[in-house]
Amino acid sequence: MRxxxxxxxxxxxxxxxxxxxxxxxxxxxxxMAFLGTGMMLRAQAETxxxxxxxxxxISVFMCNEYDRGERCADGLVxxxxxxxxxxxxxxxxxVQTVHFENQEQAYEHFKEQFADDIADSITPDQLxxxxxxxxxxxxxxxxxxxxxxxxPGVHQVQDQREVLEPIFRAxxxxxxxxxxxxATLLVAAVLLITNTIRLAAFSRRRETGIMRLVxxxxxxxxLPFILEAAIAGLIGAVVAxxxxxxxxxxxxxxxxxxxxxxxxxxxxxxxxxAIMPWLLVAGVLMSAxxxxxxxxxxxxx
Amino acid sequence: MIRFDNVTKLYPNQNNAALHDLTLEVxxxxxxxxVGPSGSGKxxxxxxxxxEERPTSGRIRVAGKDLHRLSNWKxxxxxxxxxxxFQDFRLLPNKTVFENIAFALQVIGKSRRQIxxxxxxxxxxxxxxxxxxxxxxxxxxxxxxxxxxxxxxxxRPLILLADEPTGxxxxxxxxxxxxxxxxxxxxxxxxxxxxxxxxxxxQMRKRVIELxxxxxxxxxxxxxxxxxx
Numbered sequence: 001m002r003x004x005x006x007x008x009x010x011x012x013x014x015x016x017x018x019x020x021x022x023x024x025x026x027x028x029x030x031x032m033a034f035l036g037t038g039m040m041l042r043a044q045a046e047t048x049x050x051x052x053x054x055x056x057x058i059s060v061f062m063c064n065e066y067d068r069g070e071r072c073a074d075g076l077v078x079x080x081x082x083x084x085x086x087x088x089x090x091x092x093x094x095v096q097t098v099h100f101e102n103q104e105q106a107y108e109h110f111k112e113q114f115a116d117d118i119a120d121s122i123t124p125d126q127l128x129x130x131x132x133x134x135x136x137x138x139x140x141x142x143x144x145x146x147x148x149x150x151x152p153g154v155h156q157v158q159d160q161r162e163v164l165e166p167i168f169r170a171x172x173x174x175x176x177x178x179x180x181x182x183a184t185l186l187v188a189a190v191l192l193i194t195n196t197i198r199l200a201a202f203s204r205r206r207e208t209g210i211m212r213l214v215x216x217x218x219x220x221x222x223l224p225f226i227l228e229a230a231i232a233g234l235i236g237a238v239v240a241x242x243x244x245x246x247x248x249x250x251x252x253x254x255x256x257x258x259x260x261x262x263x264x265x266x267x268x269x270x271x272x273x274a275i276m277p278w279l280l281v282a283g284v285l286m287s288a289x290x291x292x293x294x295x296x297x298x299x300x301x
Numbered sequence: 302m303i304r305f306d307n308v309t310k311l312y313p314n315q316n317n318a319a320l321h322d323l324t325l326e327v328x329x330x331x332x333x334x335x336v337g338p339s340g341s342g343k344x345x346x347x348x349x350x351x352x353e354e355r356p357t358s359g360r361i362r363v364a365g366k367d368l369h370r371l372s373n374w375k376x377x378x379x380x381x382x383x384x385x386x387f388q389d390f391r392l393l394p395n396k397t398v399f400e401n402i403a404f405a406l407q408v409i410g411k412s413r414r415q416i417x418x419x420x421x422x423x424x425x426x427x428x429x430x431x432x433x434x435x436x437x438x439x440x441x442x443x444x445x446x447x448x449x450x451x452x453x454x455x456x457r458p459l460i461l462l463a464d465e466p467t468g469x470x471x472x473x474x475x476x477x478x479x480x481x482x483x484x485x486x487x488x489x490x491x492x493x494x495x496x497x498x499x500x501x502x503x504q505m506r507k508r509v510i511e512l513x514x515x516x517x518x519x520x521x522x523x524x525x526x527x528x529x530x
Contacts (some may be wrong), residue, residue: 214405215377215382215408215409218377
């Protein structure tokens with residue numbers, strides 16, 4: 001096999017069929033950019049989920065001396081009751097960490113959050129001691145809640161459910177949506193790229209016919225075409241990677257993030273860079289495979 | 302060299318056979334004219350020799366090989382031993398004269414040294430010296446056909462098939478091409494030429510095989526064009 005011949009054929013082929021080459025590049029670039037955006041969306045949802053996961057806490061408030069009602073009939077929580085609650089919590093398989101906040105610490109936090117004159121009218125013993133529980137899987141809080149809710153000395157268990165459940169639901173939906181969108185775009189990309197390459201093969205049928213006449217083997221005829229398609233696909237995929245990077249810079253870093261400063265959960269460069277190899281591989285593979293199959297039509301002996 | 306035994310070719314959408322029970326043999330080194338009206342089966346004959354079509358029945362032997370038993374991946378090898386010239390020249394439009402001819406050598410993996418030795422020689426042979434770097438659309442019809450002949454011959458094939466090579470050329474240019482084919486034939490290449498061109502056939506007095514609607518109606522050693530009655 002003459003390597004030099006093949007390289008020169010590829011070079012001239014790309015140049016002389018420039019329109020077709022550009023068509024393949026653009027098709028791959030657009031398809032892969034869409035696919036990359038879909039993957040980015042999924043990564044973004046994942047990042048946000050991770051951010052919120054870290055914030056989920058279960059707060060188990062213990063009775064103080066002023067609490068009344070059926071839960072705290074016995075008044076201030078005793079050391080034994082606290083010990084029991086702590087033991088139940090640490091033993092629970094879903095619990096990651098348990099952190100105790102006494103009334104002084106609660107008072108400090110209270111002062112940070114509220115204005116001074118309100119804080120002055122409250123004394124530490126009016127606040128409650130609490131266990132702050134972090135979970136391994138924040139979506140599985142129900143088990144822990146039911147484990148401690150009925151224990152003596154427990155005034156209230158706050159599981160932030162009302163706040164966070166809608167958020168998790170929304171994020172999960174976005175993730176599913178992104179996956180479906182990405183899969184649909186992948187199918188669309190395959191169809192588009194195949195179609196463009198079929199056009200390219202058709203426009204070369206005369207050359208292909210002459211090559212067959214002169215006695216070129218199918219391999220010799222196909223290889224330059226497949227490699228041309230692969231190179232065009234690679235260029236298109238690189239353009240798509242550039243597009244995805246630009247979305248990150250202009251849309252996220254400069255667009256969304258500054259407006260939503262309280263959320264620190266934006267998809268970062270590592271995730272973006274992890275998407276790029278997939279786009280490159282997909283672009284090259286789809287072009288090369290499409291080239292192989294579409295040219296075969298004109299090579300039947 | 303070429304041997305047809307009871308070959309019949311029926312195309313899928315047609316009622317009449319393109320070739321009907323054809324038996325003939327072309328020996329090595331012969332020059333054969335294939336004449337007959339349009340649709341008589343001349344082009345079909347040539348396509349069968351190249352294995353571009355398969356016969357519906359019958360046996361074909363080319364250069365000693367039974368085409369029926371030739372596997373598909375060996376067909377390119379067969380075609381490298383057969384040079385072809387067509388009415389529409391069939392040159393690659395984006396390649397120069399030199400590159401078009403060199404192409405036939407490149408696809409069989411000849412080295413650059415061989416190519417640069419063989420191609421100029423055959424360019425001189427066909428009389429296109431000095432025009433190596435022209436593109437096909439910068440050449441006249443006669444010149445393009447010479448390039449086609451050069452490409453067909455550069456590999457020193459066993460057989461040269463020509464399908465109406467003078468069809469698009471004026472009489473004077475046609476004579477030039479025929480002289481070329483005659484010279485090639487004298488080097489030992491078997492030549493089979495399908496043609497409508499009465500004057501050329503009459504002039505050259507070679508073997509004439511006449512087909513009519515797929516049937517062999519005449520096979521004459523030093524024949525003329527005229528239709529058999």
